[in-house]
Amino acid sequence: MATRFWKFANPHHFGKLVTASTPALWSLSFLFLMTGLLWGFLFTPDDFRQGSTVKIIFVHVPSALMAINCWLMMLVSSIIWMVRRHRISILAAKAAAPVGLSFTLVALISGGLWGQPMWGTFWAWDPRLTSFLILFLHYITYQLIWIYIADKESAANISSLVCLVGSVFALLSRYAVNLWNQGLHQGATLSLDQETNIHNSYYIPLVICILGFVLLFITLVLVRTRTEIIHNQIELMEKQRRKQNA
Amino acid sequence: MLTLITRDLRANFRLGSGIWLPLTMFLTIVVLIPIGIGPDIDLHSKIAPAILWIGVVFSLFLFLDRIFSPDLEDGSLDRIAASDLPLEKYVWSKIIVLWISSGLLLTILAPFLGLLLNLPLQVGLICSSSILAGSPALAAIGCLGGGIGTFNRHGNLLQTVIVLPLSIPILIFGTKSVIAYSNGEPYLPWVLQLSGISLASIAIFPFLISYTLKTVLEE
Amino acid sequence: MSIGNLKLLPILFHTRQRIDFRHMAEIEETKTSEVDLLSVSVKNLTCYRNDFPVFSDVSFQLHAGEQLFIMGSNGSGKTTLLKTLMGLSSKFEGDIHIPPHETAYLGHLNGLKPELTVGDNHRFWLKLENLPISHNLLKYFEVDDLAETPVRLLSEGQKRKVALAGALETGKRIWVLDEPFNGLDQKGQDLLAELIQRHCEKMGIVVLTSHLESISSPTQYLALDEYRSLKTAN
Numbered sequence: 166m167a168t169r170f171w172k173f174a175n176p177h178h179f180g181k182l183v184t185a186s187t188p189a190l191w192s193l194s195f196l197f198l199m200t201g202l203l204w205g206f207l208f209t210p211d212d213f214r215q216g217s218t219v220k221i222i223f224v225h226v227p228s229a230l231m232a233i234n235c236w237l238m239m240l241v242s243s244i245i246w247m248v249r250r251h252r253i254s255i256l257a258a259k260a261a262a263p264v265g266l267s268f269t270l271v272a273l274i275s276g277g278l279w280g281q282p283m284w285g286t287f288w289a290w291d292p293r294l295t296s297f298l299i300l301f302l303h304y305i306t307y308q309l310i311w312i313y314i315a316d317k318e319s320a321a322n323i324s325s326l327v328c329l330v331g332s333v334f335a336l337l338s339r340y341a342v343n344l345w346n347q348g349l350h351q352g353a354t355l356s357l358d359q360e361t362n363i364h365n366s367y368y369i370p371l372v373i374c375i376l377g378f379v380l381l382f383i384t385l386v387l388v389r390t391r392t393e394i395i396h397n398q399i400e401l402m403e404k405q406r407r408k409q410n411a
Numbered sequence: 412m413l414t415l416i417t418r419d420l421r422a423n424f425r426l427g428s429g430i431w432l433p434l435t436m437f438l439t440i441v442v443l444i445p446i447g448i449g450p451d452i453d454l455h456s457k458i459a460p461a462i463l464w465i466g467v468v469f470s471l472f473l474f475l476d477r478i479f480s481p482d483l484e485d486g487s488l489d490r491i492a493a494s495d496l497p498l499e500k501y502v503w504s505k506i507i508v509l510w511i512s513s514g515l516l517l518t519i520l521a522p523f524l525g526l527l528l529n530l531p532l533q534v535g536l537i538c539s540s541s542i543l544a545g546s547p548a549l550a551a552i553g554c555l556g557g558g559i560g561t562f563n564r565h566g567n568l569l570q571t572v573i574v575l576p577l578s579i580p581i582l583i584f585g586t587k588s589v590i591a592y593s594n595g596e597p598y599l600p601w602v603l604q605l606s607g608i609s610l611a612s613i614a615i616f617p618f619l620i621s622y623t624l625k626t627v628l629e630e
Numbered sequence: 631m632s633i634g635n636l637k638l639l640p641i642l643f644h645t646r647q648r649i650d651f652r653h654m655a656e657i658e659e660t661k662t663s664e665v666d667l668l669s670v671s672v673k674n675l676t677c678y679r680n681d682f683p684v685f686s687d688v689s690f691q692l693h694a695g696e697q698l699f700i701m702g703s704n705g706s707g708k709t710t711l712l713k714t715l716m717g718l719s720s721k722f723e724g725d726i727h728i729p730p731h732e733t734a735y736l737g738h739l740n741g742l743k744p745e746l747t748v749g750d751n752h753r754f755w756l757k758l759e760n761l762p763i764s765h766n767l768l769k770y771f772e773v774d775d776l777a778e779t780p781v782r783l784l785s786e787g788q789k790r791k792v793a794l795a796g797a798l799e800t801g802k803r804i805w806v807l808d809e810p811f812n813g814l815d816q817k818g819q820d821l822l823a824e825l826i827q828r829h830c831e832k833m834g835i836v837v838l839t840s841h842l843e844s845i846s847s848p849t850q851y852l853a854l855d856e857y858r859s860l861k862t863a864n
Binding site: 303314338 | 555559562563564565567569572573575576577579580583584587619623626627629630
């Protein structure tokens with residue numbers, strides 16, 4: 166099993182896997198997203214307190230969930246790069262960063278739009294909101310490293326280091342902002358150990374939406390990683406040509 | 412170890428800019444913010460801990476290009492890496508130098524600048540103790556920025572921008588301790604947590620920073 | 631012993647670097663008794679820069695008392711070879727045997743702080759190796775009267791002499807020098823060549839590079855241009 170998994174660390178095998186699976190992945194994520202969002206927006210009842218604004222939940226919750234999971238995925242790939250030095254691993258982290266950044270932005274903006282009618286303000290320095298803003302900052306600094314450090318291998322090393330340190334400090338910040346003990350944001354929408362989950366009529370489309378976001382994330386990361394690999398190969402060929410001309 | 416520290420401190424003092432730049436930066440920030448707010452004394456004393464802490468963060472983080480880049484440019488880094496001395500020890504001494512030449516001086520200066528902000532001297536001393544507890548961690552983070560700065564050949568403040576988000580938890584604990592004291596709550600737990608972060612940082616960061624330096628030496 | 635030797639965190643260290651610890655132990659045992667075991671050897675060394683090999687399959691072996699002169703045009707990989715030898719680069723294939731605690735290294739940069747005096751800089755490099763302060767080589771290169779002068783006021787040749795004095799006064803038995811003759815005047819070049827000669831006679835090993843004709847009298851030559859390689863990585 167393990168060896169079969171590492172087989173995809175070979176750029177060639179990886180490229181073939183991506184090319185074979187993208188059509189199916191694109192259509193599946195489209196299907197899930199369409200079903201979930203249409204069901205959620207059109208065929209669920211309004212909340213008795215929040216009215217129809219509650220329906221922003223179908224964008225807000227999945228994107229917030231994916232924003233965090235994407236950072237975790239980047240952390241895991243960064244550690245794999247540091248330990249085993251697989252190029253695809255770090256390229257996948259690089260490819261995932263803008264996707265995660267977009268998810269974070271979507272979560273922040275949709276949260277603001279939801280907060281305005283509910284709390285009367287677009288933004289509050291609530292622990293959850295603040296830690297998301299901090300996550301957003303970490304995504305940006307991670308992105309900056311890839312933009313500004315020209316040498317690819319150095320950028321890979323530094324970005325994985327910053328990802329590692331950033332994770333620890335983001336967790337610390339999460340713990341620290343909780344101490345402000347001031348919170349507007351409601352508790353977790355979905356959790357496994359609680360009885361008081363949201364009503365079933367919301368639950369099923371929400372789960373479908375989350376699946377759609379997960380599939381979309383996987384598809385985007387796979388395609389972007391393949392693009393990064395091709396980019397790298399082109400660069401290598403250019404270097405080689407320059408070398409031979411010299 | 413001591414050799415490295417004394418050499419860097421001596422170079423910092425002889426260059427002048429090594430100690431005067433952070434101090435001037437600190438003073439300027441602490442003066443500029445109240446000027447921007449206007450002469451509202453109550454507001455000043457309310458936000459004084461935050462101003463002092465942000466002043467510390469910026470005056471430490473704005474001058475990170477002086478930590479490792481000079482050693483890389485004049486070839487000292489190559490010679491030290493090739494010598495018997497472990498790179499981690501060298502990095503550790505750099506953290507200590509950065510802390511002495513800015514963190515420690517800012518700690519001493521903080522309560523007096525607090526007076527400018529209508530902060531009672533006693534509260535100023537609490538603020539200064541929290542800066543004393545937190546600045547080693549900031550120095551360690553700053554050195555990580557310095558290590559990243561060695562890749563930065565554009566002469567911009569990339570390293571500062573990258574490490575600033577890492578200072579958030581320290582900023583929160585630091586200001587929280589002062590606010591807790593003014594509210595009559597126990598402030599020591601916050602200072603102790605800050606010291607914990609500082610100790611962990613100066614223990615772990617040398618390894619991370621020497622990883623960046625090894626990378627830059629290979630370029 | 632020290633933080634750096636713990637190596638508890640394998641992720642923080644490059645895994646490709648191969649250091650022969652058996653060999654190092656051997657050297658430390660025999661340090662006092664048998665001087666003759668001192669040797670530097672490189673087998674089938676290929677160094678990479680920017681994902682491409684700079685040179686490939688370089689091999690040489692040096693015993694006590696030998697001197698290797700590495701020639702080559704700009705970009706042929708002289709500096710890369712020395713850096714790899716000193717463990718500053720892990721982008722290589724092949725085997726390197728060099729006792730690291732016995733080696734003094736000076737790159738093409740001097741490693742002097744311009745705002746400190748000559749004496750301060752000299753003392754720093756000696757103290758770093760826990761050695762007593764001596765000004766013998768500063769005297770030898772005739773720069774000892776500059777001891778109180780800040781390094782930024784010195785000429786390039788004088789700086790080179792101070793750097794050489796600091797690196798070689800450490801008493802290490804293997805010298806690895808990158809372009810040591812650069813910037814030196816005729817007298818300085820002669821002095822350095824004589825110093826290298828004397829070191830070899832005392833059963834030391836010297837590895838040096840230059841783009842000039844050799845000034846000292848080496849026992850081995852390595853022309854890196856012949857090993858230049860165009861073959862691609864992977």
